[in-house]
Amino acid sequence: LTQAFSWEVLMKLLLLFMFIFLSSCNSPTxxxxxxxxxxxxxxxxxxxxxxxxxxxxxxxxxxxxxxxTLVVFLYKNQELHSLPSDLSIEFYATMPSMGHPLEDAGYFQELSPGIYINEHIKYNMSGEWKNELQIMNSAFNIQDKISWSEFLQ
Structure with missing residues (x-):
């Protein structure tokens, strides 16, 4: 890793952890x-x-x-909420024009209740991608999903 890249990643992670710490001190209202x-x-x-x-x-x-790196804040009844142990949050993406999935969907880690991070997502190429956040059960069946399209350079 280059020194500039290391500082960029370090600063973003530091900001993320500061945000998590500060948000845990907010008013319950x-x-x-x-x-x-x-x-x-x-x-x-x-x-x-x-x-x-x-x-x-x-x-x-x-x-x-x-x-x-994708960061997800998961809410239930407008409050940060972790998924139950029999559910997980997953990322998936396809390139509709080419008909193939991404190189690596990575995996989410829970940083604190309701805050998830996936630092290992790899796309194959630039172009239009359809992304999905999926809630999956322990049998790997999709229970629910959010989709959005994004053009990557």
Missing amino acids: QKLAPIPNSDSHKAAFPQTPYSAKYYWAKGPYGEVDKEN
């Missing part, structure tokens, strides 16, 4: 914690009582040799 990124998205899962705010902490890059 505050319903949704703000996300420290202007490119955040918000959507409700249509089949389950969950909603999510999500943003790219790194990327997204349409290059197979670059890892992308």
Whole structure:
């Protein structure tokens, strides 16, 4: 890793951890914690009582040799909420024009209740991608999903 790249990643992680610490000190009357990124998205899962705010902490890059980092804030009744142990949050993406999935969907780690990070997403190439956040059960059946399209450089 180059020194500049290391500092960029270190600073983003430091900001993320500072945000998590500060958001844990908020008043209980505050319903949704703000996300420290202007490119955040918000959507409700249509089949389950969950909603999510999500943003790219790194990327997204349409290059197979670059890892992308997605941060997800999961809510239930407008409060940060972890999924039960029999459910997991997963990422998946396809390139509709080419008919293939991404190189590596990575995996989410829970940083604190309701806050998940996936630092290992790799796309195959630049172009239009259909992304999905999926709530999956222990038998790997999709229980619900949020989809969005994104053009990657």
